[in-house]
Structure formats: C-alpha cells, structure tokens
Amino acid sequence: MKTATLLINCPDKTGIVAKISNFLFINNCNIVESDQYSTGHEGGHFFMRVQFAYNDVHLDKTLISERAGIIATELKAHWELFFDDEKKKVGILVSKHDHCLLDILYRWRTGELFIDIPLVISNHDEVRPIVEAYGIPYYFIPVNQYKENQEKEILNLVKTSTDVLVLARYMQILTDTFLANYGKKIINIHHSFLPSFKGAEPYKQAWVKGVKVIGATAHYVSSQLDEGSIIAQEVITVSHKDNVIRLTQKGRDIEKLVMAQALRAHIDNKIIEHDNKTIVFD
Numbered sequence: 001m002k003t004a005t006l007l008i009n010c011p012d013k014t015g016i017v018a019k020i021s022n023f024l025f026i027n028n029c030n031i032v033e034s035d036q037y038s039t040g041h042e043g044g045h046f047f048m049r050v051q052f053a054y055n056d057v058h059l060d061k062t063l064i065s066e067r068a069g070i071i072a073t074e075l076k077a078h079w080e081l082f083f084d085d086e087k088k089k090v091g092i093l094v095s096k097h098d099h100c101l102l103d104i105l106y107r108w109r110t111g112e113l114f115i116d117i118p119l120v121i122s123n124h125d126e127v128r129p130i131v132e133a134y135g136i137p138y139y140f141i142p143v144n145q146y147k148e149n150q151e152k153e154i155l156n157l158v159k160t161s162t163d164v165l166v167l168a169r170y171m172q173i174l175t176d177t178f179l180a181n182y183g184k185k186i187i188n189i190h191h192s193f194l195p196s197f198k199g200a201e202p203y204k205q206a207w208v209k210g211v212k213v214i215g216a217t218a219h220y221v222s223s224q225l226d227e228g229s230i231i232a233q234e235v236i237t238v239s240h241k242d243n244v245i246r247l248t249q250k251g252r253d254i255e256k257l258v259m260a261q262a263l264r265a266h267i268d269n270k271i272i273e274h275d276n277k278t279i280v281f282d
Contacts (some may be wrong), residue, residue, distance in 0.1 A: 001053045003032060003084040004061075005269040006068060008175055009279075010077030012046040020050060023071045027064070029054045035281045049281045052083070066071045082269045090263070091162035092120045093154075093170035098127045100189055101166035103256040105261065113260075115267055118161045121154055143172055151178045158182065166263060167221065169255070176223045186221035187231065187266060189259040191251050191254050196215055203228050203274060213237050214253040218262030222272065229278045231262040231271060 010016065017036060023030060029052040029115075035047040054064065065081055072079040074077035090113075094101045101120070107113045119129045123143045131138040139157060141150050155178060158165060167188040179186070192202035192215060215235035236254050238247060265271050265280050272279040 001030075001052055001091055002056045003053050004064065005049065005084060006079065007053045007082075007269060007272055008077045008079045009045060009272050009274060010072075010075045012041050012044040014041075016046055016075060019049065019071060019075065024050070024052050024065065025058060027067060027146065029059075031076045036137065037279055037281075038139050044047055045274065047274070047279045049270060049272070051077070080269070081142050087114055087116045088163045088267045089118050089161060090115045091118060091158045091165045092168050092269070093165060093172075094120060094127060094168045094169040096126055096279070097126050097169040097171075097252075098130060099252045100256055100259045101127060102130065103260060104166065104168060105130070107135075107260060112260060113263065113267065115263075119157060121157065123150075123170075123252070124180045137255070147175070148177075151175060154178070154180055164266060166259070170260065173225060174221065177241050179221065179223060185266065186225075187259075188219055188221050189229070189255050189262075190219065190226055191255055192216045192217065211238065214251055214254070218258045218260040220278075222276075227276075229273050229276050231265060231280060234258050234261075 005022070008020065020107075021031065021259040031050060033051040033054050034049070038044050038045065038046045068081050070078060091105075092101060092104065101271055103115075104113065108115060108117055117134075117136050118137060119137045120127070121139045121141055122128075123141060127141045128138050128140065141153055143150055151174070159182065162184070165182070165186040166185060167186065169189060174186070190202075192205075213235040215233055217230055218232045219226070219230045220228040234254050234257055236250050238250060242250070
C-alpha cells in the first residue's frame with residue numbers, strides 16, 4: 001500500500017465530506033488522516049486535507065487523478081493530489097547569511113525533510129564550500145546592473161529542475177516577470193514579525209522602537225514585497241539589555257525554526273492558499 005494526499009477547497013455545502021469519503025471507499029482506499037475547516041456553512045468556503053492509502057497494484061496514479069478530478073468538478077472545487085512517495089525538488093537561493101541554508105541542509109541530510117535539493121544559487125560565493133561539501137551543485141550568479149539577464153539565468157536553472165524555491169535569506173527582490181515565468185511556489189523567510197518592520201534592517205528598526213518581542217515570518221512570495229500569504233510565524237522576547245547584535249543573534253535562531261516549519265508544512269502538503277491567506281493543517 002502507498003499513500004497520497006488530497007487537498008480540496010470549494011464553496012461550502014452539505015455532503016462534501018460524505019462525497020469525498022465515498023469516492024475513496026468505492027476506489028478501495030483507506031483514509032489515514034483527515035482534517036477540514038469551513039469559514040461558515042451559509043456562503044462560506046470549505047477546505048479539506050485527506051491522506052489515504054491505496055493499492056498501487058490495482059489503482060495507478062493516473063487513474064486516481066482522473067477520478068479525483070471528476071469529484072472536484074462536481075464540487076466546483078480547486079484540488080491538488082500529491083503522492084507521498086514522490087520527493088519535492090527544492091531549489092535554494094541564498095546570499096551571505098547562511099544560517100537558514102545550513103539548517104535546511106542538516107534537516108535534509110538527517111532525513112527530517114523528505115526532499116531533493118538539486119541546486120543552490122547565490123549572488124555571493126562565500127557559501128560554496130558548505131554546499132559542495134554536501135554534494136549539491138552550486139551556482140554563483142552575481143547581481144549587477146543587468147538584473148534581467150541574471151534572472152533569466154536563474155530561471156533557466158530552476159524552471160524544470162525544481163518544484164518549489166526557498167529564499168533562505170536571499171537578499172534580492174525577484175521581479176514580477178520572474179515570478180510569472182517560474183509559476184510555482186516560492187517561500188521566503190523575513191526577519192521580522194510581519195506586517196511590522198518590513199524592508200531592510202528590521203532588527204535595527206526593532207531596537208530603535210524598543211520592542212519587547214521580535215519575530216520571524218515565512219510566507220509565499222507575491223508581487224507585493226513582504227505581502228505574500230503567511231505560512232508560519234514565531235516570536236521571542238527581548239529586553240532593554242539586548243543591543244542590535246544580540247537581537248540579530250536571537251533573530252537568526254527563530255528564523256531557522258520558522259523556515260523549517262514552513263518548508264515542512266509545504267512538503268507535507270498541509271497548506272491551502274486562499275484569498276491571500278493560508279489554511280495550514282496541523
């Protein structure tokens with residue numbers, strides 16, 4: 001037996017869970033895990049994640065997908081079907097700050113993250129020895145006035161080789177053209193508790209304001225800077241004794257945690273994006 005995960009969202013109405021459960025039953029599938037959420041039955045929207053086991057001898061992936069599509073059409077639903085034995089290919093973009101990169105590489109090497117990492121791209125060359133020590137191809141693409149050419153080079157590398165991109169403190173803004181041409185999810189870690197302290201040097205901004213907590217936010221990238229759907233956030237307390245350097249150190253710890261949470265939720269197919277928000281199933 002193998003497992004697959006179905007994500008579905010549609011206008012709410014009576015009988016959605018029954019219809020999906022019956023679809024799985026008549027196809028000899030067994031529900032392993034199920035979770036759902038509705039914004040309200042009257043005019044609301046319904047979200048569901050169901051993981052199920054299937055016999056791949058009698059039911060292949062193409063047939064499951066075709067039959068799931070029929071049910072989704074009946075429900076007027078947006079749906080995605082993922083097969084849990086297929087690793088997601090995660091491309092990583094990074095600049096000089098390597099803490100999130102190192103954390104992802106460690107979790108990947110130890111098997112905590114069920115992914116493949118086909119490449120790492122950076123606009124600096126400092127992290128090359130780290131990446132190549134893991135046996136991962138490393139591409140140094142510096143940023144200069146010809147940003148359009150650089151983005152084309154990056155796109156050529158990641159378009160077909162990756163399923164998702166992670167900006168592990170990649171300190172460059174990707175253009176709308178790049179986002180449209182890539183056409184897949186991109187996860188960014190922002191070193192503040194959005195929507196507070198957007199843009200550069202958020203820890204310095206926080207220190208100037210004398211805040212008592214700082215945080216980190218992982219979100220999907222959109223055309224609006226730091227405005228994409230939020231996936232995960234955490235905060236940590238600080239005090240008047242913490243200077244900018246200490247705030248930055250604390251921030252790095254929480255950035256690693258939040259990035260790992262977001263990436264894990266994405267690769268485990270626990271996220272549904274809707275109206276610039278996310279439903280993240282536990």
